[in-house]
Amino acid sequence: MGNLRNKKDKKKNKIIDQQIEKEKNQQENKIQILVAGTGDSGKSTFVKQMKILYKGGFSKTEKKLYRDIIRENLKINMKRLIRASEELNLNLQKINLPLVDRFFEILQEKSDEIITEEMKDILVSLWKDPTLKETYNSRSLFQIPDSTNFYMDKVQQICKINYSPTKEDILGSRIPTTGVKEVILDVNEQKWVIIDVGGQRSERRKWIHQFDSINLMIFVIAMSEYDQKLFEEQNIYRMAETLKFFKKLVNDKLFKHADLIILLNKIDLFEEKIQKVDLNVCFEDYQGGLDKEAAIEFIKDKFTSTIQNKNRNIWTHFSCATNTEMIENIFEEIKKNVQQAL
Ligand SMILES: Nc1nc2c(ncn2[C@@H]2O[C@H](COP(=O)(O)OP(=O)(O)OP(=O)(O)O)[C@@H](O)[C@H]2O)c(=O)[nH]1
């Protein structure tokens, strides 16, 4: 009995807290925007663009941090490529085998530099091996970022002593988000608080019940992920997981009244992939073959048909989050959308 009353009181308190928080935000002219989605969908890349477009870009310290991440990722991704080649029984050229041995030896050695001169030469030589390129082309079978080729092609430049990452280098870099990050923008005399969260399973658990005064949710879906398996669990297709999570989140009592923007992201990679890989690898009921438009419609319908509250505003945009101009245009649209809704 006491337990039940306790539960009811808690629920009542939570509703009151939510109301107070909402009123406080209204008074402060604050709009809370949650950028949600599963891991690797492009949430942080979208938020990085907000920094580039409206906050003057990245500080020297941030650039140094990205430089180190980009250099570290070169080694991590070369290791993934070599291991994947072994698992796929693809043999590297004989001449490169001693380099592979040396690569693993250097990884064990302690050094003040992230990439030594010797390591740089090894990375350059190994990336020329056609077998590693073949392995990279089969990357939906293992875990490696889609931008790996972009960085491998410019190892020499990245390893130069005075290298400072370009805007493209920063946008292409990958660090899974942990915790909650915020960027605050001044938009039309309002404060827009853009909240970036981690999308991997372990991260989602941390924030899913944390927010209760979200005005707008931007749900980011990586369109190109349909033939990739989850980082967290190798036998589950990423898009199946995203669909399940989308359904849960948009219908959750905390978010079901928030307006919704669906960002169909990684459209550049999707357009390339759909010419070769059928969407039915992930969705058995899809019958449109390699037809791009049919695949897009199918995906859109799969997601939007799960939304229970159709009275909220729902907008959909196609995006390539690494393209600043495109994101600027989309953000202008989002501003108009929000203004109309107010
Ligand atoms: N080609 C291409 N790459 C993209 C696009 N959007 C994001 N990426 C890349 O995809 C990778 C993952 O992007 P993130 O923004 O870190 O993904 P996230 O959703 O924040 O991932 P978590 O923090 O783990 O939840 C990065 O290497 C980005 O550069 C896109 O539209 N096209």
Ligand SMILES: [Mg+2]
């Ligand atoms: Mg992130």
